[in-house]
Amino acid sequence: MSSADDVLAELRALRAADLPTHGGRTLAYVYDSGLDGLDELSAAAHALAASANGLDPTAFPSLLRMENDLVSAASELLGGTARTVGSVTSGGTESCMLAVLAAREGNPGIAEPTVVLPSTAHAAFHKAAHLFRVRPVVVPVDPVTFRADPASMAGAIDDDTVLVVASAPSYAHGVLDPIAEIAAGAAARGVRMHVDACIGGWILPYFRRLGRDVPEFGFAVDGVTSVSVDLHKYAYCPKGASVLLHADSELRRGHFFAGAGWPGYTMLNSTLQSTRSGGPLAAAWAVLRHVGDDGYLGLARAALEAVEEMRAEITAISGLRLVAEPDSTLLALTTDDDGIDLFTVADEMGTRGWYVQPQFAHGDSPVNLHLTITAANRGSEAEFASALHASVAAARTAGPVVVDEGIAAFLADLDPDSLSEEEFGQLLAAAGMGGGAGLPDRMAEINAMLAIARPRLRERLLQEFLGILYRPG
Structure with missing residues (x-):
């Protein structure tokens, strides 16, 4: 038997090989508020509820209260009404999958259901289509702006369509699809419309309050029937916590499950999971209450300032450009210079302590490097720029990677x-x-x-x- 101190020391040693989760240098996967004490608060809240089981909300009413509080907060931010309902899930992929499942189950008369997706929709929807036997109908996006085309999306809807999807914003390029126009096309055919706001849902409303021109993308838009927003992204909660909102309870019913046909208890699930630790739920609840509306406005301001400064630094480097004009906190940088190998740039950034995420070419989207900017990046923009300048210079010196x-x-x-x-x-x-x-x-x-x-x-x-x-x- 190992002592508690020895076990924790071993864990710290294992974690030493991981990418850093704080400081803004890992520009994918993690979201850092930079706020002192937030980790300690969330860890303490997590510990208080980790042994509680969300499988039965009547046995653990504290979890029910916290889940309803989180759903209410998300609904208020995203234009929900008194009829809006929701569920807390393990993350954005589960939220998106449940939106597809609810749409499929809500249309039992369609034998071979389809979901209409822009080509930039998150891979979570393809996973959902694969697992739930729903055929994805992929619609090309504008080759310059990388936004979904409302006319093409509407034209792809047919009698088998159970759901139309758009992004706010898309992960690959950080741009908002024209939600209102796409939703109008879906509503005209009586089809559900889901907005994947997993990344933008908790920060874009604050950008709007800060003066940015951010069009409505939530329930204030006619025709939007569900919205997903991740709390472990720009609400800066620990993983994994996401919210899937539905405009009303009838729309949500299809992703609930009840199983009474066996000798045990009647199993009731609101998500894909059965047993759910109360830890992530309590941690998210504590963080939201502690940071508050004014705190999130300040964090959004810091992230927005970091985005604008880092965008300017990128475009000032000869040979680099952005794939698309960003609407949010996500940047995709690319090059038209054959002398700059972006995969080498990514490696060079890694040697300088920065992780940037390579994205392969797909359709009209070229090879690029993805950057997720958070509030923690404010103040380190000059360090980032210096590392990027040096990395591009090193890539030029090394020359392009040539496959035999x-x-x-x-x-x-x-x-x-x-x-x-x-x-x-x-x-x-x-x-x-x-x-x-x-x-x-x-x-x-x-x-x-x-x-x-x-x-x-x-x-x-x-x-x-x-x-x-x-x-x-």
């Missing part, structure tokens, strides 16, 4: 569905991704190969890589 023509031809001919697990293992080992030890420090060459692989092959390679990682011992 033979390897490129080999990848082009591979049928991902015909390869065995062992063959995938050999491919991953040859690429430097085998053995279960994780990724190498520098990824430019691997990313260059993945970039030329067909999406299906890339999916299979990374699925097999995940399978290698998740093996004990």
